[in-house]
Amino acid sequence: MELKNKTMQAVKWNFLATALGTVVGIVQLWALSHILAPAQYGIISVALMVVTFFNIFIDFGISNAIIRRQNITELELSSLYAINVGLGVATFLAVYFSSPLIATFFKSPELEFQIRIMSFLFLMAPFGQQQRAILARDMRFNFIAIATIVTLLTNFIVVVGLALLYQKAWAASVAFLVSGAVNAAIFFIHSLRERKFSLRFSWPAAKPHIRYSLQLVSDxxxxxxxxxxxxxxxARLVSLSAIGGYNIANSISIMLIERLKPVLTQALFPAFAKIQNDDSRLATNFLLVTTYGSLVNFPLLVGMFVASSSIVATFFNAEWQFIDSLVKILCLVGIFRSLDVPVISLLLVKAKMYLNVRMGIVKLVTGVALAYLLGTRYGITGIVCSFLIVQIGNTVLGYFVLVRACLQGLGRAYIKAVLIPLAQALPILLVSGLITLYPPSAHPSVNLALVVGAGVLAYLLGLYFSPFAVVREFVGLASRNVSPRLETLLLRRAK
Incomplete structure (x- = not known):
């Protein structure tokens, strides 16, 4: 199977898991926002934020190091496995015993209990990470997608069930632990079918991978x-309720593409790795996947930007109505962030992640200063606006600092690769935007259905009648992976 089709197969399986995860996540979000008080939801948000940060140290960039190497020995794998397990134990101890300090910082005693429950997953997660990386390297994403779906459904059932019974924030912590354990068990059991379990360690075998991993974990x-x-x-300047509202807004805006980032990165990194020494092919594929990714991400975010008012009015109580403006700002953030995925994949295969680390430090310092300045004056809206300002700067500078360090002479071609998907998303803004400005019904749910339906129809018609060859190619590849008959039908008009 040619690389392009194999990559599209990978995207298809990952997209299936991501699409289901998005639907389940939104339903779960809606359920918890009605069951738990805003302050309780804020505690969940902080706990997940803390655990997400420490989760970096378990993997330590080793998964991507494995994906990058097409040939790797069993001794290297077992040595890296041992490092992952050791890091898991160290991270568990660090998080468990630092939880009182974290709870004090966020002025929430209940947070200590949540973090301690979640920290036990650090002992289990390393046993499934390596097998997932091997499957991704070999582009066997069908199994990864199935495991992801099982994990999502487990989390949904446990968290909603416990929240209904006890109406406490710790329900999310228990669900996080249980679903994470299920995920680790699935990949660990699968690994036993392909190789013997071993923690045999050799520093000379592991050393070549560690330098590369250090760049990744720093980034x-x-x-x-x-x-x-x-x-x-x-949480510090406003309240825990504010962070709960931000988390909801983030989940129905930026997280739409954050969930899709692994879809593309996991598919693109192995594909790019196979052609890393051919700059001409790499440049062509980089531009192509920038366009392809944006043809998926831009309509989602533009659609959410337009539909956010109806969504918030339909699904959330009056106490959450303030998140509408946050969703709109974060959708704009998401549009710029979505362009990072091909760039990161490019840096990974060129082993130049250190450049992104340097840019990240600048972005961090600037972001903290700007968020504090705007947050003290304008509250939660000011903080979110600072996120947008920093992200715009990061995307613009990213081309000059990151892309040009890997590939030369892409200026106009790169701009075109971004503008074509943006043009394809404009019909959504125009058609759905008119319905939002002049709602035909007094019921938000009816208006929401019309906005979504009109937006989807406008986008599909735009793809069908698109004058751009790259869009027609995207339509062909996408429809081929759904149905050969659909491909014939769509491309008959495109030609």
Missing amino acids: SMINVVSINTYPALM
């Missing part, structure tokens, strides 16, 4: 700290 740490600076400042 991930700075990125996570940078992103979580904004909700952390909300």
